[in-house]
Amino acid sequence: MTHFVMTEEQVQQSVAGARIESAVSVAIAQADKMSECGGCHMTVVRTKRHGICIYHDYQMKVAKDEIIEEIYSTENGFIFRSAA
Numbered sequence: 001m002t003h004f005v006m007t008e009e010q011v012q013q014s015v016a017g018a019r020i021e022s023a024v025s026v027a028i029a030q031a032d033k034m035s036e037c038g039g040c041h042m043t044v045v046r047t048k049r050h051g052i053c054i055y056h057d058y059q060m061k062v063a064k065d066e067i068i069e070e071i072y073s074t075e076n077g078f079i080f081r082s083a084a
Contacts, residue, residue, distance in 0.1 A: 021078070023052050028073045030054060044071045045083070 024044060031042035031054045040056045045067045047053055052071070060067065067083040 024071055024073075024078055027052050027054055028071070045069065046071065046080075 027044045031044050034040075034054065035042045038056075042054050042056050043060060045053055045055050045060070046069050047063070047066045048068060049066065055063065055067070064083065069083055070081045072079045072081065
């Protein structure tokens, strides 16, 4: 049997990564539901002050300076696209 030893920093990074993926998964599922109910396209974004949020197109135009990146789900995982 082989053992894998991680440093404390690696453990913290791994846990943080899992939390982000979980939060993004929940946000994307919620954005999909909101899009179906409201008929408006919703995008999951990460903002400077509020972390991971769901924005519709109008909010994204208004809050351009607040958005750090847009997050999309694909078959191969998440795509994090920097906001312009």
